[in-house]
Amino acid sequence: MRTQEQSDREIQQEAEYSLMASHLLEYLFCPRFIYFENYLDIPQHEEKRFKVQKGRTIHEDKMRVNPQYLRKKLGCIERKKSVYLSSTTTGMRGIVDEILFLNDGTAAPLDYKYAEHKDLTFKNHRYQLTFYGQLIREHFEVPVNRGFIVYTRSRNKFIEVIITDQMYSELDKIISDLLKIIQMGIYPKPTKYKARCPDCCYRNICEKVI
Ligand code: SF4
Numbered sequence: 001m002r003t004q005e006q007s008d009r010e011i012q013q014e015a016e017y018s019l020m021a022s023h024l025l026e027y028l029f030c031p032r033f034i035y036f037e038n039y040l041d042i043p044q045h046e047e048k049r050f051k052v053q054k055g056r057t058i059h060e061d062k063m064r065v066n067p068q069y070l071r072k073k074l075g076c077i078e079r080k081k082s083v084y085l086s087s088t089t090t091g092m093r094g095i096v097d098e099i100l101f102l103n104d105g106t107a108a109p110l111d112y113k114y115a116e117h118k119d120l121t122f123k124n125h126r127y128q129l130t131f132y133g134q135l136i137r138e139h140f141e142v143p144v145n146r147g148f149i150v151y152t153r154s155r156n157k158f159i160e161v162i163i164t165d166q167m168y169s170e171l172d173k174i175i176s177d178l179l180k181i182i183q184m185g186i187y188p189k190p191t192k193y194k195a196r197c198p199d200c201c202y203r204n205i206c207e208k209v210i
Contacts, residue, residue: 018086018091018092018093019090019091019092019093019175019178019179019182020092020093020094021094021128021131021132023038023178023182024127024128024131024171024174024178025124025127025128027174027177027178028123028124028127028174029191029196030190030191030196030200031177031181031188031189031190031191032187032188032189032190032191032202032206032208033191033200033202034178034181034182034188035181035185035187035188036202036205036206037202038181038182039181039182039185042202042205044201045201065110065150065156065158067079070100074100074102074108075102075103075104076100076101076102076103077101077102077103078100078101079098079099079100079101080098080099080101081097081098082095082096082097082098083095083096083098083099085132085135085136085138085139086135087134087135087138087139089138090175090179091179092131092134092135092175093135094131094132094135096109096110096111096132096135096136097109097110097111097112098110098111099136099140100148101142105142105143106142106143106144106145106146107136107137107140107142107143107144108133108136108144108146108147108148109129109132109133109136109144109147109148110147110148110149110150111125111128111129111132111147111148111149111150112149112150112152113125113149113150113151113152113153114152114153115151115152115153115154116151116153116154117149117151117154117157117159122159125149125161126161126163126167127167127170127171127174129147129148129149129161129163130147130163130167130168130170130171131171132147133145133147133163133168134168134171144163145162145163145164146160146161146162146163147160147161147163148160148161149161190206190208197209
C-alpha cells in the first residue's frame with residue numbers, strides 16, 4: 001500500500017517542477033513550513049513529521065463505491081480510476097483516485113480518505129478536492145462544480161462537496177503564494193495557530209518559536 005506522499009514523490013521525480021496536493025496541505029498547515037522544506041531544501045525528520053492528513057491509498061479492489069449507487073444517485077455515466085493529471089501552466093500534478101463523469105455534462109473528483117470524518121481536517125480535504133477539480137477541468141475541459149470524499153474509517157461515509165468559484169479563486173491565490181515561496185524564496189508569514197508549532201519538525205530553526 002503506497003501513501004499519497006510516496007505517489008507524490010514518484011511523480012515529482014518525473015517532473016522538472018511540480019506542485020502536488022501534499023504542498024497544498026502543508027501550506028494550509030503553515031506557509032513557512034513550505035519555505036523550509038522546499039526553498040531551503042531542509043528535509044523533514046520522519047520521526048517528527050507533522051501530522052498532515054495525507055491519508056493512505058486504499059487497495060484498488062477494496063472500499064470502492066458501488067457503481068449502481070453512483071449511477072442511480074449521481075447520474076454517473078463514466079468512471080475513471082487512478083488518473084494522473086498535470087498542468088503545464090501551474091505545475092500542478094496529481095493522481096485523482098476517481099473521476100466521475102455525470103449526465104449533466106460535468107465531472108467530479110472522488111477521493112478516498114483512510115481517515116475519519118472530522119470537521120478539523122474536512123477543510124483541508126475540500127481544498128484538496130478543489131485542487132483535483134482544477135486539474136480535471138483543465139485537462140478534460142468540462143465544468144467541475146462538486147466532488148466527493150469517502151471516509152473509510154467512518155464506515156465509508158460518503159460526502160458531497162460543492163466546489164464554488166470562490167474556492168477556485170482561493171486555490172489560485174494559494175498556488176500563486178506557493179510559487180512565490182518555492183521558486184522565488186519569498187519568506188512567508190507563519191501560521192496563525194501557535195498550537196501547530198510544537199508538532200512541527202522545523203520548530204528548532206523557526207524564529208516564530210525560537
Ligand atoms: S514552527 Fe510553527 S511557524 Fe515555524 S514553520 Fe513550524 S508551524 Fe510554521
